[in-house]
Amino acid sequence: MTFEPVESAAEARGDQLSDRVFGNLAALARFLLVTLGTFLGLLAITFFIGRVVPIDPVLAVVGDRASNEVYEAARQAMGLDRPLALQFIGYVGDVFTGNLGMSISTGRPVAEDLARVFPATLEMATIGILIGVCLGVPMGVFAATHQGTWIDQLIRVLGLLGYSVPAFWLGLVGLAVFYAGLGWVAGPGRVDIFYEGIVDPVTGLYLVDSLLARETEIFWNALDHLLLPASILGFFSLAYIARMTRSFMLDQLAQEYVTTARVKGVPERRVIWRHAFYPIRIQLITVIGLSYAALLEGSVMIETVFSWPGIGNYLTSALLTADMNAVLGATLVIGSVFILINKISDVLYRILDPRART
Structure with missing residues (x-):
């Protein structure tokens, strides 16, 4: 017993x-x-987009002067004569095996092209989001704690500019002022021409690869080239992050527990960062994740202006040459990045918020 x-x-x-x-x-x-x-669902969207756009992928391969026999042979070789459902099944199978087709523009597999250009966009967007977070979050907090003052108005104007100024215009102005005029930063491209090909592309990230190769001179040159485009991207993310942080903080500062903490004599710095900011960090994860994904997807104009060999520049060139395999492959990668970042945000949300686990 x-x-x-x-x-x-x-x-x-x-x-x-x-x-x-x-x-x-x-x-x-x-x-x-x-x-x-x-x-x-993303695969289905990209597949049907490739079928409804007014671009014939067969003509893009054989040319508009090819005979009917050559056209039909190429159409059969590409599997476009099969029913649409079978084409989609084959497309899904190819994607899951890493086969995104051949690029008409480069003559190489699209998967190899994307593996080559995506690290350039990832590097620029990562530096951009770091700038946006490190400046945007404190600015949003400062604006909320000084609501109605000239500091708050200035930060709100900067946020408005970040929403309204076209990216390509800001990039051109930045090149004209800081590169051509003042000479503070390097020009277009990832590195100077005489540095290209020296560092082996281990990760595809110039900053990382140059450090791995112990080429500090190339590292500083790559950072010099990266600073201006990444800062412009960071400005756009900063505007959104600062605006959302300010909104979240104003809501928290109006709560009764914040007022109670102030009445008890808790230091203002602790009230702001411990009592008011601590609960909004979960909401900021989603904001930062969406901003990061937007930078990876929305860097097309910046890459075009700065001749940055990233996925945005690759996608633009593919559109101009009607290279549908490259267009769909790049679109698929960008969509996959959105899905991945959203799922990572969900996981972090559950880790930081015990209520979400139940």
């Missing part, structure tokens, strides 16, 4: 552990299914 309570407690703990493991596995399965379903 004396051992029954111990055995019952052990059994209860075992049941709780098994329930927790089962719950975690079920949550993981739901997460994977939702991710897979979202990715399949």
Whole structure:
């Protein structure tokens, strides 16, 4: 009789552990299914876009002077004579095996081209979002704590400019002022011409690869080229992050627990950063994630202005040459980045907010 309570407690703990493991596995399965379903939806969208655009992929390959026999042979070789459902199944199978087709423009597999150009965009967008977060969050907090003052108005005007100024115009002005006029930064491209090909592309990120190769001179040259376009991207993300941070902070500063903390004599700095800012960090994760994804997707104009060999420049060139395999491949990568960043944001949200776990 004396051992029954111990055995019952052990059994209860075992049941709780098994329930927790089962719950975690079920949550993981739901997460994977939702991710897979979202990715399949993205595949369907890119596939049908490729079928409804007024561009004939067969003519892009054989030319408009090819005979009917050559045209039909190429059409059959590309699988476009099959029913649409079979074409989609084949497209999904190709994507999951890493086959995105051949690029008409470069003559290489699209997957290889994307692996070559995407790190350039990733590098610029990463520096841009770091600038946006490191400046935008403190600016938003400062604007909220000084609501109605000239500082608040100035930060709101900067946010408005970030929403309204065209990216290509700001890029051209930046080149004219800081490169051509003042000479503070390097010009277009990732590095100077005489530095190209010296560093082996291990990761595709010039800053990282130059440090791995211990080429500090190339590192500083790459950083010099990166500074202006990344700062312009960072300005656009800064505007959005600062605006949302200000809004979140104003809502928290109006809460009763903040007023209670001030009445109790808690130092203002602790009230702001511990009581008011601490709850909004979860909301900021979503804001920052969306801003980062937007920079990866919306860098087309900046890459064009600065001759930056990234995915935006690659996508623009593919559109101009009717290279549909490259267009769809780049669109698929950009969409996948959005899905991945959103899922990472969801995971971080659950880690930081215990209520979301239940």
